[in-house]
Amino acid sequence: MRISDLFKMGLRNLSRRKARTGLTVLGVIIGTISIVIMVSIGIGMNNSFDKQFMENGAMTVIRIERYGSIIDDDGNWLGSKEQVLDDNLVELVRQVEHVNAVAPVLDTSAKLTSGKYETYISLRAIGHEAFAEFGYPGLLSGAYPTAENNKSVVIPGYVLENYFYNPSSRNYETKAIDPAKDKITFKFDEWRYTQNERKKAFALDLTEIAVMEESENWEFNSYVYFDMDYFKEIYTKYANTLKLEDRKKAMAELQNYSFIMINVDNIKNVTRVQEDIEALGYVTYSEMQYLEPLKQTSDMLQMVLGAIGALAMMVSAINIANTMVMSIYERTREIGIMKVLGCLVKDVKKLFLFEAAMIGLLGGIVGIVLSYVASFAINKYGGPLFQTLMQSSGVYDVGDAKFSVIPFWLPFLAAGFAMLIGVLAGYFPARRATKISAIEAMKTDS
């Protein structure tokens, strides 16, 4: 038989028992909806999960902090140890396998003044290469420091918008500063070291300012960034204005980094790199190590959801098989006639497999369409229920998150799966149909 004839005959057979075909398709529709919705909820959960952690930092970054926390296997804090983070260590870490980039970081605090407005900021100095290597956000204006021009200072737009306030006004009114118009002056904290009275206090007018766009990762939004070399240059100038005994102390700070950032080539290798560095005797920290147990919980929940969906699908598979068996009983004589008229055994088989697959596909397609409707409804009205569900798996900040996300591949997968279920469920009935003898056609009754 030609494929087109097979299709035509199969469709005709399905349509001649409309009620039964309809009910069987309904079963598949329900199965498909439950699978798609369950998977979509799992994906939605995972997304808000990832999002939450993205806000705290990139997933492939490991840090070695100056004060490393000592934590036991159960996550209890036992104490901390001070680690010396110098250029030797930076070189050592660079050698570790799967490490893409290493950047030492110096954190300090400083003050920015613009007219009568001022703000205390956290200052972060890192090598200019690190801005690209660690995926710093885009800039609204200006440019990141480069090897040729390292004098650019990067200020997050968020800081400019919200942080400057007037200390002499009654309720500390704030003002958005526009670096293009407003002059910004930079000073180091006055209270840390004693000023040498015979020298003029250090102050720097910031001329090259880059404005960083707001990021989902809060860490980016909270610092003002300097290139490491430029920072050392101005810091040395600053130290020279200090009293002699403080000058040494201040300069010593340059020798010990606040922390070292390490970028790993792949999220899968983070744990391994962490272990390698810990073998060197340093305590490390990564988002991954917190994420992993939580992720396991979430995966588990997803599997449970998937299993519920699969169960519904299994019931519909049994349903299809039953329908096909019934259909074969009814059509015993017809199959016999077909055989006598020269229909090949394999065509009989194909015909029944096609019918079963069509039931699956039809149910799959309708199920997918309805799944989109259901997904929309869940996102719109299912808030309270799913908020509870997600919090139990460690996701707290659900805010505007979507509870049910249907990625583009899911409908195709679901339709394919429904069809596969149909074929599998139809396989044994179809084989049974091939065993029907042509002699059925010769019986004279009915």
Added chain:
Amino acid sequence: MGDTPQKVIEVKNVRKIYRMGNEKIYAVDDVSFDIYEGEFCCLLGTSGSGKSTLLNLMAGIEKLTSGQILIKGRPIHKLNETKLARFRQKYLGFVFQSYNLIGTMTALENVELPLVFKRVPKKKRRAMAKEMLEKVGLKNRLKHKPKEMSGGQQQRVGIARAFVAKPSIVFADEPTGNLDTKTTMEVMELIREIAHDNNQTIVMVTHDRSLAQYADRVIHILDGKVQSIDVVNHNMEDDEPEITETKKEETNVEEENDGTVGSVDDDNSAN
């Protein structure tokens, strides 16, 4: 009739034994005969005589217990299912007592069916089916479903279906069993005519002696054995029908009144 008739079906010492518990039933018991090309051969016997089983064996629908059946020199009893199906597509047609049309299909679609299995392109097979239906006089019944047609019309569709693929052999199993006398005559004439036009061989099974007159040769089956083989003399057709002595009274009176032509010459021996 033919000058040097060619054998299309050779039945050689065929046995078919059914087992009912410990009992063996010889449905067909050591039967041998040949059927020639272009011949209309009738297997005549009472119900339970084994004539239908014999037909099934010849068509490869049932497996024989021992012996040989050659169709066009091919041992049909040895073919596997796929080969058998292809063989049927090519050489065999079937007419059934209960028509066996597919209820959901129109007359045209039913006639097309064997061609569908044979992978004949759509346009060609549609034309072939139409032509065939025209030939059986159902030109304006193409789109009718079997239920919308009379028994005679349904059997005409059945005949069209059997002949549409131009098989060299058509098996007919009590083709008129469900039809009234008038329709029976029409149907028999139709089968004869179409087969004659294309030099096709007909093997018909019936219990109705009166149908035997349409055949060229009658093989009498009794208790699974060939009792006698008679040649029907059609030359008498033109003459005033000569009522040959009928051994039993079961022959229809009606039929004689119709003045049905032809006769069964019981005394003739097999060639």
